[in-house]
Amino acid sequence: MSVVIVGGNERMAGQYESICREHGCKAKVFTKESGSLKKKMGSPDLLILFISTVSHKMVLSVTQEAKKNQIPVARVLTSSATALRAALSDHIQQIGKGGAVG
DSSP: OEEESSSSOOGGGHHHHOOOOHHHHHEEEEEEOSOHHHHHOOOEEEEEEGGGOOOOOHHHHEEEEEEETTOOOEESSSSSSHOOOOHHHHHHHHHHHOOOOO
């Protein structure tokens, strides 16, 4: 499973990636907007937005792209490791039940 994380703390980007690996996911982490995220995002199985640490413009851009490509979006208020673990666990549970997240 592939995950794109938008927002969060720059210093925790490596930790976000290792948490995703613990859950069997490959992760791309974008803590800042550097160029067009639409092109770099690809087509992940889940988009996680740390909404407290990301600009409104960035949120609009990636959510429009996610909606267009039917990518589930998990909006997470805090950018903590615990919040990321919870979002990944919820998504994996939803997949197991055959439901959709977003």
